[in-house]
Amino acid sequence: MSNFVEGAQVVTRPLLKIDNLSKSFTGVQALSGVSLQIKSGEIRALLGENGAGKSTLIKVLTGVYPRDGGDILLDGNAINAADSGHAQRLGISTVYQEVNLIPTLSVMENLTLQHQEKVFGLISWKKAEIRAKALLAQVGLDIDPLRQLDTYSIAIQQLVAIARALSTQAKMLILDEPTASLDSDEIKQLFDLMRRLKAEGMGIIFVTHFLDQVYSITDSITVLRNGECIGTFNTAELTRSDLVSHMVGKSLEELAPSAHDHSIQRERKALLALNNVGKQRYLQPLNLSIAAGDIVGVAGLLGSGRTELCELAYGSVKPDQGEIRLGKHSLTKFSLRRAIQVGMGYCPEDRKQDGIVAELSVRENMILALQASRGWWSPISLSDQQGLVEDMIQRLAIKTPDMDKPIGELSGGNQQKVILARWLITHPALLILDEPTRGIDIGAHHDIIQIIKELCEQGMGLLVASSELEELVMFAHRVVVMKDHHKVSELLGEDISEQAILRTIAS
Amino acid sequence: MKKNDFLHKHQKTLAPLLSLVLIILVTASVTPGFLKITFVDGHLFGSLVDILHRGTPTALVALGMAVVIATRGIDLSVGAVIAICGAVTAVLTVNTDWPVWIVILCALGTGALCGLWNGILVSVFNIQPIVATLILMVAGRGIAQMITEGQIVTFHSEVLDAIGNGYFLAFPIRVWIAIGLILLTVIVMRKTALGLFIESVGANVRASRLVGIEARLLVMSAYVFSGFCAGLSGIILAADIRGADANNAGLWLELDAILAVVLAGASLAGGRIYLLLTVVGVLIIQTLTTAILTSGLPVQYNLVVKATIILAVLLIQSPKTRQWLSGLFPKKEGDKKGSTTP
Numbered sequence: 096m097s098n099f100v101e102g103a104q105v106v107t108r109p110l111l112k113i114d115n116l117s118k119s120f121t122g123v124q125a126l127s128g129v130s131l132q133i134k135s136g137e138i139r140a141l142l143g144e145n146g147a148g149k150s151t152l153i154k155v156l157t158g159v160y161p162r163d164g165g166d167i168l169l170d171g172n173a174i175n176a177a178d179s180g181h182a183q184r185l186g187i188s189t190v191y192q193e194v195n196l197i198p199t200l201s202v203m204e205n206l207t208l209q210h211q212e213k214v215f216g217l218i219s220w221k222k223a224e225i226r227a228k229a230l231l232a233q234v235g236l237d238i239d240p241l242r243q244l245d246t247y248s249i250a251i252q253q254l255v256a257i258a259r260a261l262s263t264q265a266k267m268l269i270l271d272e273p274t275a276s277l278d279s280d281e282i283k284q285l286f287d288l289m290r291r292l293k294a295e296g297m298g299i300i301f302v303t304h305f306l307d308q309v310y311s312i313t314d315s316i317t318v319l320r321n322g323e324c325i326g327t328f329n330t331a332e333l334t335r336s337d338l339v340s341h342m343v344g345k346s347l348e349e350l351a352p353s354a355h356d357h358s359i360q361r362e363r364k365a366l367l368a369l370n371n372v373g374k375q376r377y378l379q380p381l382n383l384s385i386a387a388g389d390i391v392g393v394a395g396l397l398g399s400g401r402t403e404l405c406e407l408a409y410g411s412v413k414p415d416q417g418e419i420r421l422g423k424h425s426l427t428k429f430s431l432r433r434a435i436q437v438g439m440g441y442c443p444e445d446r447k448q449d450g451i452v453a454e455l456s457v458r459e460n461m462i463l464a465l466q467a468s469r470g471w472w473s474p475i476s477l478s479d480q481q482g483l484v485e486d487m488i489q490r491l492a493i494k495t496p497d498m499d500k501p502i503g504e505l506s507g508g509n510q511q512k513v514i515l516a517r518w519l520i521t522h523p524a525l526l527i528l529d530e531p532t533r534g535i536d537i538g539a540h541h542d543i544i545q546i547i548k549e550l551c552e553q554g555m556g557l558l559v560a561s562s563e564l565e566e567l568v569m570f571a572h573r574v575v576v577m578k579d580h581h582k583v584s585e586l587l588g589e590d591i592s593e594q595a596i597l598r599t600i601a602s
Numbered sequence: 603m604k605k606n607d608f609l610h611k612h613q614k615t616l617a618p619l620l621s622l623v624l625i626i627l628v629t630a631s632v633t634p635g636f637l638k639i640t641f642v643d644g645h646l647f648g649s650l651v652d653i654l655h656r657g658t659p660t661a662l663v664a665l666g667m668a669v670v671i672a673t674r675g676i677d678l679s680v681g682a683v684i685a686i687c688g689a690v691t692a693v694l695t696v697n698t699d700w701p702v703w704i705v706i707l708c709a710l711g712t713g714a715l716c717g718l719w720n721g722i723l724v725s726v727f728n729i730q731p732i733v734a735t736l737i738l739m740v741a742g743r744g745i746a747q748m749i750t751e752g753q754i755v756t757f758h759s760e761v762l763d764a765i766g767n768g769y770f771l772a773f774p775i776r777v778w779i780a781i782g783l784i785l786l787t788v789i790v791m792r793k794t795a796l797g798l799f800i801e802s803v804g805a806n807v808r809a810s811r812l813v814g815i816e817a818r819l820l821v822m823s824a825y826v827f828s829g830f831c832a833g834l835s836g837i838i839l840a841a842d843i844r845g846a847d848a849n850n851a852g853l854w855l856e857l858d859a860i861l862a863v864v865l866a867g868a869s870l871a872g873g874r875i876y877l878l879l880t881v882v883g884v885l886i887i888q889t890l891t892t893a894i895l896t897s898g899l900p901v902q903y904n905l906v907v908k909a910t911i912i913l914a915v916l917l918i919q920s921p922k923t924r925q926w927l928s929g930l931f932p933k934k935e936g937d938k939k940g941s942t943t944p
Contacts, residue, residue, distance in 0.1 A: 411811070411812055430814070432816065435813070448809070449808050452802050454873045455798075464813040466799075467815045468814055472795075473794075474794045
C-alpha cells in the first residue's frame with residue numbers, strides 16, 4: 096500500500112485528526128481503532144459498504160454517539176462534542192442525506208433557527224432576513240428567503256441545508272450522501288459550491304455511493320470496512336477496481352477461481368420470467384429468468400438497484416413496463432396476495448421496517464403470510480399453527496424460549512430465520528431474499544446459507560440479492576450484476592467468481 | 603417462584619382488574635350498602651347492577667374504539683354518531699308507522715354509514731384519523747339537530763322501552779345486548795384471523811402489506827364497526843330517556859371510550875388490544891362516576907376526583923413508575939429476576 100498519504104503531510108498541521116477512534120454497540124464493534132487526517136482545503140471521500148461504519152464515524156465525530164476511546168483533534172485542539180449542536184459551534188457542520196430542515200417553516204426561519212438576530216431581546220426579522228440572504232449568497236442561491244422551504248426543490252433545500260451548516264463559521268463540513276436525490280445539473284451546482292469552499296480552505300468529508308462522483312470531485316479517499324479503516328488513498332492514484340476491492344474486502348489478485356459447482360441447467364423451463372421489466376426513475380428495463388432449482392444472485396454496490404430489482408420481481412412495486420410471469424400466471428396485474436397464492440415469497444432487506452411485526456409473537460409472525468393468503472375467514476387452528484411453528488423452530492434451529500415471545504425480543508439472526516420460516520410455511524415456488532444475512536451473527540449466517548442450498552435442492556427457485564460476494568459465489572448458479580440501476584451483465588456457471596463480479600462492477 | 607412467574611406474565615392483565623377491585627372495595631368501605639344487591643320481582647337491584655346498566659353505552663362505544671385504535675387510528679366522532687342515531691330512532695318512531703325492527707336497522711345502518719365515511723377519509727384519502735373523525739365529531743351534532751329540527755323529540759315504543767330499561771333473566775336487557783356484542787366481537791376477532799390482521803396492520807403496516815394483507819379494507823371496516831357500535835349505543839341512550847337529545851346524547855363519551863381502551867393496556871400507536879380488559883376499563887370509569895355520585899361528595903368535585911383516580915391508575919401501569927417502584931424495593935426486583943431467568 097504505497098499510496099498512503101498520511102506520511103506525506105508532516106509539514107502542515109492537519110485540520111482534523113482522528114486518532115484510534117473506537118465505538119461499540121452491545122457487543123458489536125462498529126468502529127475499531129479508526130485513524131485519519133484531513134487537511135484544510137481537502138475533499139475526502141468516505142467510502143464503504145453498508146455496515147462499514149461510515150455513519151457511526153460521522154455520528155461519533157459530531158457527538159451524536161459518545162465514543163469508547165480515541166481522540167479527535169480539530170486545528171490541533173482535542174474536542175469532545177456533546178451533541179451535533181455543540182459540534183457545530185466547535186466548527187464541524189453536517190448535512191445529512193434526508194434534508195434535516197423543517198419543511199413548513201420559511202427558508203429564513205430555517206436558516207436562523209439555531210441563532211436568532213435579536214434587538215432588545217426580541218427577534219429582529221429584518222436583521223434575520225439580511226443574514227439569511229447573506230448565507231444564501233454564500234452557497235450561490237438567489238431565492239426568496241420568506242417563502243416556505245418545501246415550495247422549493249429538494250436540490251435547493253439541500254443547498255439551504257448547507258447554507259445553514261456554514262452559518263456557524265464551520266471549518267469542517269460533512270456531507271452525508273447529499274447527491275442521492277439530485278439530478279445531474281443539481282449535482283453540478285453542488286460540486287461548484289464544494290470547489291468554492293475548498294478554495295476557501297474548508298475541509299470536506301463527502302460520503303457517497305456513486306464512484307463517478309468520487310473521481311470527479313474528491314482529492315483523497317478513505318475506505319472503511321467492518322468498522323476498520325482500510326486505508327486512505329490519493330484519488331488520482333487509486334484505480335476503480337482497486338477501490339472496489341478495498342470496499343468489499345477482496346483484492347482481485349488474491350482471488351483463486353472458485354471450486355463451487357456451477358452446473359447450469361439450461362434445458363429447464365423458466366419458473367419466473369421478467370420480460371423487459373422496468374420502472375421510470377427506479378430501474379432500467381431488464382430481462383431475467385429463473386428455473387426451478389436455480390439460485391440467481393444479484394450483485395452490485397449499495398444503491399446499484401439490487402433492492403429495486405427484488406421489489407419489482409416480487410410485485411411490491413409495480414413496474415410501468417414489461418411483463419412478469421410465474422409459471423403459467425402473468426403477475427403484472429396481480430395483487431400481492433394473489434402473487435403469494437401462486438407461489439411468490441419475499442424476505443425484505445430492512446427486517447425491522449418491512450419484515451417483523453415487533454410486538455406480535457414468534458408464532459403470529461411466522462404464520463402471517465400463510466394466513467394472509469388464506470384470508471381472515473379461514474383461520475389456521477391454534478394446534479395447526481403450533482405444529483407448523485414448532486416444526487420450523489426445530490428445522491431452522493431458531494433460538495426462542497417459547498413461540499409466544501414477541502419477535503422484537505429475539506436476536507437479529509433469529510428474527511431473520513422466523514421471517515424465512517414465514518415464507519417456507521407457504522411453500523413458495525419462488526423465494527426472493529434481499530440481504531438474507533445482513534446484520535446477523537456468524538452462526539445464524541452459516542445456517543441461513545445452508546437453508547438456501549437445501550431449498551434449491553428441493554426445487555425452489557431463488558433470487559438472492561447480497562452485498563457479500565463470497566456468499567453469492569458459494570451458492571449462485573447465475574449472478575446478475577447491477578450498476579446505476581441497470582443490469583450490466585449476467586455471469587454464468589464457470590464465469591462466476593468474486594474476481595469477475597468485481598471487474599464487472601468496476602468496469 | 604411459580605407464583606411470581608404467573609404474576610410477572612399476567613402483570614398487564616392484572617393491573618386493570620386489581621384497580622377495579624380496589625376501587626369497588628374502597629367505595630364499599632366509604633358508602634354503606636354499595637355492595638348490596640336485592641332481588642325484587644325477578645329483577646336485581648343495587649349499585650353494582652346500576653354500574654353495569656349505566657356502563658353499557660360506554661362499553662359498546664369502547665369496543666368499536668378498541669378495534670379502531672388497534673389499526674393505529676382513533677375515532678373522535680362516536681359521541682356525535684350517538685346523537686345522529688338517537689335522532690334517527692326518535693324521528694322514525696314518531697313520524698312513520700314502520701315496524702320497530704326496521705327503525706332499529708335504519709339507526710344501526712346510519713351508524714355504520716357514518717363509520718364508512720370516516721373509514722373512507724382515513725384509508726382512501728389518507729387523512730390523519732384524528733382530523734378525519736374530528737370532521738364528523740363537529741358536523742355530527744349539527745346533522746342530529748337537523749334531523750330533530752332542533753327539538754328534543756320524545757317517542758313511545760314498548761320495544762324501545764324494553765331496550766332502554768327492561769329486564770331479562772334478572773339483568774337489564776341492554777346489559778345482555780352488550781354482553782352479546784362483546785362476545786361476538788371477541789369470537790370474530792380471536793377465532794378468525796381478523797384480530798391478527800388488524801393488530802398486524804396497526805403495529806407495522808409496511809410489513810403487513812408485504813405479506814399480502816390488504817390494509818386499506820381492514821382499516822375501513824374497523825371504522826364501520828366503530829360507527830355501528832356507536833349507533834347501537836345511540837339507540838340505547840335514546841330508548842333510555844324515550845327521546846333524542848341532539849345536543850347532549852353521548853356528549854364526551856368518546857373520551858371515556860378512549861380512556862377505557864388505554865386503561866386496558868393498549869397503545870395509541872396501534873397494535874395489540876385487549877377487548878375484555880377494555881370492558882374492565884369501562885367498569886373502572888363507570889364505578890368511579892357512580893361511586894362519587896353516591897358517596898355524598900359535592901357534585902362539583904366529581905370530575906376532578908375522577909380524573910385524579912384515573913391518573914393514578916395510569917401511573918401505576920406506566921413502565922417508568924414500575925421501574926421506579928422496583929428501584930425503591932430492590933429486594934422485590936431480585937425476586938422477579940430470579941423467577942424470569944430459569
